[in-house]
Amino acid sequence: xxxxxxxxxxxxxxxxxxxxxYLLVFLSLTYMARYLGVEKFGILSFALSFAGILIIFADLGxxxxxxxxxxxxxxxxxxxxxxxxxxxxxxVILTSFFSLGLIYYLNYDAITILxxxxxxxxxxxxxxxxTFYSLFQAxxxxxxxxxxxxxxxxxxxxxxxxxxxxxxxxLGIAAAYFITGIIITVYTVTVYIRRFSLPKINFNLxxxxxLLKKALPLSFALIFSSIAFRIDTVxxxxxxxxxxxxxxxxxxxxxxxxxxxxxxFTAAIYPVASNFYISSHDSLKIVHKKSIEYLTMAxxxxxxxxxxxxxxxxxxxxxxxxxxxxxxxxxxxWATPFIFLSFVFATLIVSINKQKLALKIAMIxxxxxxxxNLIFIPxxxxxxxxxxTVITELTDFALYFLFLSHYLYRVxxxxxxxxxxxxxxxxxxxxxxxxxxxxxxxxxxxVVYLISLTLLKAFSKxxxxxxxxxxxxxxx
Numbered sequence: 001x002x003x004x005x006x007x008x009x010x011x012x013x014x015x016x017x018x019x020x021x022y023l024l025v026f027l028s029l030t031y032m033a034r035y036l037g038v039e040k041f042g043i044l045s046f047a048l049s050f051a052g053i054l055i056i057f058a059d060l061g062x063x064x065x066x067x068x069x070x071x072x073x074x075x076x077x078x079x080x081x082x083x084x085x086x087x088x089x090x091x092v093i094l095t096s097f098f099s100l101g102l103i104y105y106l107n108y109d110a111i112t113i114l115x116x117x118x119x120x121x122x123x124x125x126x127x128x129x130x131t132f133y134s135l136f137q138a139x140x141x142x143x144x145x146x147x148x149x150x151x152x153x154x155x156x157x158x159x160x161x162x163x164x165x166x167x168x169x170x171l172g173i174a175a176a177y178f179i180t181g182i183i184i185t186v187y188t189v190t191v192y193i194r195r196f197s198l199p200k201i202n203f204n205l206x207x208x209x210x211l212l213k214k215a216l217p218l219s220f221a222l223i224f225s226s227i228a229f230r231i232d233t234v235x236x237x238x239x240x241x242x243x244x245x246x247x248x249x250x251x252x253x254x255x256x257x258x259x260x261x262x263x264x265f266t267a268a269i270y271p272v273a274s275n276f277y278i279s280s281h282d283s284l285k286i287v288h289k290k291s292i293e294y295l296t297m298a299x300x301x302x303x304x305x306x307x308x309x310x311x312x313x314x315x316x317x318x319x320x321x322x323x324x325x326x327x328x329x330x331x332x333x334w335a336t337p338f339i340f341l342s343f344v345f346a347t348l349i350v351s352i353n354k355q356k357l358a359l360k361i362a363m364i365x366x367x368x369x370x371x372x373n374l375i376f377i378p379x380x381x382x383x384x385x386x387x388x389t390v391i392t393e394l395t396d397f398a399l400y401f402l403f404l405s406h407y408l409y410r411v412x413x414x415x416x417x418x419x420x421x422x423x424x425x426x427x428x429x430x431x432x433x434x435x436x437x438x439x440x441x442x443x444x445x446x447v448v449y450l451i452s453l454t455l456l457k458a459f460s461k462x463x464x465x466x467x468x469x470x471x472x473x474x475x476x
Contacts, residue, residue: 017146024153025257026317028160032173033250033318035163040170042237042246043112045253047119047174049233054102055123056226057095060219062087062211063134064350070138077135083208084131092124111171118174125181132188144191148184155180217359224362228369228392232385235373240381248382250314250322251329252389258336261298262343265291284352285409291344293416297458299337300424301449305442306333308431312438331386338393345400354407361399368395423452 033041066080099120103113129148136145159176166172233252236245306313310329314322349358369392376384401413427449431441453459 017150020150021153022257022260024150024157028153028157029253029257030317031157031160031164033246033322035160036170036173038246038250038321039242040246042242042244042249043115044119044170044173045245045249046233046237046242047112047116049230049249050116051120051123052230053223053226053234054095054099054120055127056219056223057098058088058092058124058127059130059222060091060212061215061217061222062219063130064222065211065215066131067134067138068350070135074139077138079204079207080211081131081135083203083211085128086203087208087211088127088131092127096120096124111169115170115174118171118178122174122177122181125178125185129181129185129188132192135192144188144195148187148191151187152180152184155183217356221358221362224359224366228362228366228396231366231370232373232377232389235370235377236382236385239377244382247322247325248328248385250318250325251332251386254313254317254329255332255335255339258302259339259343262295262340265295266343266347284348288348288404288409289411291348292341292411292413295340295344296337296417297420297453299340300420301427301446302336303333304424304428304431304449305445306330306336308428309438309441316438328382328386331383332389335390335393338390338397342393342396342400345397345404348404348408349400352408354403357403357407361396361403364399365392365396368392419453419456419458423449423456423458426452 032044036044062084066084070077070080099117103116108116133145133148156176159180160173163172163176233245233249236248307330310326310333311323314326314329318325346358346361349361369388372388372391373385376388380387401411405411427445430448431445434441436444
């Protein structure tokens, strides 16, 4: 199996699993939001954002570093896994004590504190699952990660349905997250032991210190990125209230779900790109260019559909009580292309050992996000925060593009985006002028977009050759 086929295989596995995961998350979001209402859904969203920031301290970039290094030298797998796990146990204990103190300081009511703490604990378990996912990724055994992601969403949905059936409150939803976290951790550990081997206890203090030193730029980059990604929810909760959080995050969660597209793609190319940095710079440049082309093509129809059909999407998923969230979705959806491309840019930056640049970019984005949110949230509430999210993602994209153009390869971005943008405009005109039911439109409009791309000759002979390699057709 050649490199392109391996990437296609791993991407396909992750993509199929993420489609299933997307449907399960869609159902979970729908049931949770409708059952809890705007305010309690806002509390849960605050807990998830708060935990999402803290969990970075329980990983500190160790999983990402391990993926890169094991992909380059698989003989190091035993040494990495046991040292990373022991380091994570230590980090989880420290972060737990810090979390308890911080939650107490926030002076919330008892129920809210329990919700936050249960969600944080679930994220700690997720951190250990991430360790094994990172190894599966490095070994290009994506089927185990794919199954784990599906199981995670399935058990969470089952938990939510049980909570609703029993008539429990928001604390029951938080408990569903916690129990699901435990189950998936058990799954990942079991799969690794049965499929690969039982890790030998071989802790090396000097090696662990070296790991932390190498991971430090990655860890701070992840911390800053996580803060930039989630701090708006925390600021909204503190300055405006849980209703605004509920309206904002109802749309924001949909954008988070869409992140599965670039995350699947980058998960497949990360070990390959890391290897190409050592073995073939020309191949790495091709990965860079094609990643931009394909993710740009994927993001444009999402922007058009999300902007023009936001009202129908919000009503379908959340119901009329979330009508005020429509404007937030129409704004936030424009962050999608920048998020997609920033994902692949960040992956390439790390794969070429420039994690310190990722740290600088993450720090700048975090500062931009916090400062602008503190200025505009008091004035425009969740609408202002929606605009700031787009600005932050644009900042991320611009900085990554600038650095990669210097250190790797200068892509002619204007040529890449021209045809997808024209196809997107044609798709938008179709949606505007053709009056058909919503469910028909969400399937037909992307077909119009794809036909437009084909007529505009957006797919080159190189793309055709790649497709032939993926499906195993040998060219002449």
